[in-house]
Amino acid sequence: MISAIFQFDQAITARLSSLLPHNAFFDTFFSFFSLLGLTMIVWIILFFVFWRNEQKDKTHHHFFLAFVTSFSITSVLVNILIKNIAHRTRPWIEQGLLETFCPSDFSFPSGHAAGAFAGAVIFAYFDKKRAWIYYFIAFLISFSRIYLSCHYLLDVIFGALIGYTIGVLSIKILMKVKIV
Numbered sequence: 001m002i003s004a005i006f007q008f009d010q011a012i013t014a015r016l017s018s019l020l021p022h023n024a025f026f027d028t029f030f031s032f033f034s035l036l037g038l039t040m041i042v043w044i045i046l047f048f049v050f051w052r053n054e055q056k057d058k059t060h061h062h063f064f065l066a067f068v069t070s071f072s073i074t075s076v077l078v079n080i081l082i083k084n085i086a087h088r089t090r091p092w093i094e095q096g097l098l099e100t101f102c103p104s105d106f107s108f109p110s111g112h113a114a115g116a117f118a119g120a121v122i123f124a125y126f127d128k129k130r131a132w133i134y135y136f137i138a139f140l141i142s143f144s145r146i147y148l149s150c151h152y153l154l155d156v157i158f159g160a161l162i163g164y165t166i167g168v169l170s171i172k173i174l175m176k177v178k179i180v
Contacts, residue, residue, distance in 0.1 A: 005154075013091060013152045020147065030144035031101070037112035037141035040071060043119040046134070062174070063126045070118040070170040074163050078114045082162075092149040101148075110151045113159030114166075116141040121167025138163075 020026050036042035047063075088108035116138035124131035142160055145151040151159075 009152045009154045010091075013146055016143075016146050016153060017091075017149060022147075026147070030140075030147045033137075033140045034101075034112065034144040034148055034150070036137075037116050037144070040115065040119070042116075042137060042141070043067065043123065046123065046137075063122065066122050066125070066170050066174055067119070069174065070122050070163075070167045071115060073170065074114045074118045074166045075111070077166070078109055078111045078159060078162060082109055083111070088152075088155065090150060091152055108152075108155045108158065109162055110142065110145050110155045110159030112145050113138075113142040113151075113156045114163035117160045117163035118167040118170075119163075121164055122171070125167075125171050 047067075083106040086108040087106055089106070090104065117135075120131075120134040120138035123134040127134075138160070142156045145156055146153060
């Protein structure tokens with residue numbers, strides 16, 4: 001059963017990866033979004049771009065606390081716990097690709113997708129009028145990992161679900177203790 005799921009995942013991932021041509025433009029475009037997802041840099045940049053002109057009050061502190069809580073839990077859960085339990089090999093390794101900047105550690109779930117969707121949830125909660133921008137960026141970061149053969153589709157889906165869930169739970173817990 002698991003073998004059949006992995007085969008289906010590999011076939012769908014190969015199809016998704018081939019939807020767009022692999023050329024200098026798309027390679028650069030998706031490498032850029034993958035790099036943005038590598039660290040919290042995209043969310044830090046967005047914080048300064050969109051929030052610097054907003055009224056500075058305790059909302060900034062609540063946002064920052066939700067942001068740090070969400071990313072910390074997501075990072076530990078995905079990159080330290082789940083990946084080291086799942087031990088799924090990355091697509092680029094299984095495909096024998098030589099030139100890639102994808103890491104060689106385990107693939108499942110995608111830490112990029114988890115972090116991107118955790119960030120999108122937090123930003124969307126505090127800045128509802130631009131929520132679509134945050135989710136679109138999270139989608140581009142996540143899809144970049146498939147395009148670049150760093151992850152399979154299921155890696156990205158589960159990473160996104162984990163990040164989204166942790167983002168929502170972080171906000172709910174902080175609201176319950178009346179911090180947000």
